[in-house]
Amino acid sequence: METSRVRKMYDYHVWANHQVxxxxxQLPDSIFHQPITSVFSTISEVMVHLYVTDIIYLLTLKGVHYDDVLKIIDEQKSQLEGADIAAVEKAYHKLSEDYYQFLNLHQNLEGTIKAEHPRYGKTEFVMADILHHVINHGTYHRGNITAMLHQQGEKGVPTDYIYHIFS
Structure with missing residues (x-):
C-alpha cells in the first residue's frame, strides 16, 4: 500500500472514530458506561481497547521495545478507565496527531521494521501492513459499538468508508 493510500486510509480511521x-x-451519559452483555461489557471498554491498541502499533512502528510498550499501555489504560467521553475524545485526538507526525516522517511505508510480537516472537513487519491492521481493527470495533448501542435501544452512526469518501 503506497504512502498516500496509507495516509488516506488513516484519515478514514480518524474520521470514523470522530463520527462515533x-x-x-449526543447520547445520554449513562450509555457510555452502561454494563451490557456483549463482546465488551461497556462501550467505554471498547473505546479504551481501540485506543490502547492503536498506541501499541504506533509504538511498534517507532521501534519501542515490547516491554516498554506494555508499561506505556498500562499507564494510558489506567488514565482512561472510567473516564468520560470528553477525556476519551482528547486522548484520541492527541494519538491521531502522533500518528500523523509519524506518517509525515516516513515516506516509505513499504519498508520493514523488526519487532517483537507476543505470539510470533521476533519478526519483521511491513509498516503499511501494520497501519492497514490498525484501520481494519478500528472498523471491527466500531461495529461492536454499533451492536452495543442497538442492545441499549440506541442507533449507531454510519462509519463505512463510502461515507467518508463523500463527507
Whole structure:
C-alpha cells in the first residue's frame, strides 16, 4: 500500500472514530458506561481497547521495545478507565496527531521494521501492513459499538468508508 493510500486510509480511521465519538456525545451519559452483555461489557471498554491498541502499533512502528510498550499501555489504560467521553475524545485526538507526525516522517511505508510480537516472537513487519491492521481493527470495533448501542435501544452512526469518501 503506497504512502498516500496509507495516509488516506488513516484519515478514514480518524474520521470514523470522530463520527462515533460525536455520536456518543449526543447520547445520554449513562450509555457510555452502561454494563451490557456483549463482546465488551461497556462501550467505554471498547473505546479504551481501540485506543490502547492503536498506541501499541504506533509504538511498534517507532521501534519501542515490547516491554516498554506494555508499561506505556498500562499507564494510558489506567488514565482512561472510567473516564468520560470528553477525556476519551482528547486522548484520541492527541494519538491521531502522533500518528500523523509519524506518517509525515516516513515516506516509505513499504519498508520493514523488526519487532517483537507476543505470539510470533521476533519478526519483521511491513509498516503499511501494520497501519492497514490498525484501520481494519478500528472498523471491527466500531461495529461492536454499533451492536452495543442497538442492545441499549440506541442507533449507531454510519462509519463505512463510502461515507467518508463523500463527507
Amino acid at each position: 465519538i460525536e455520536h456518543l456525545k
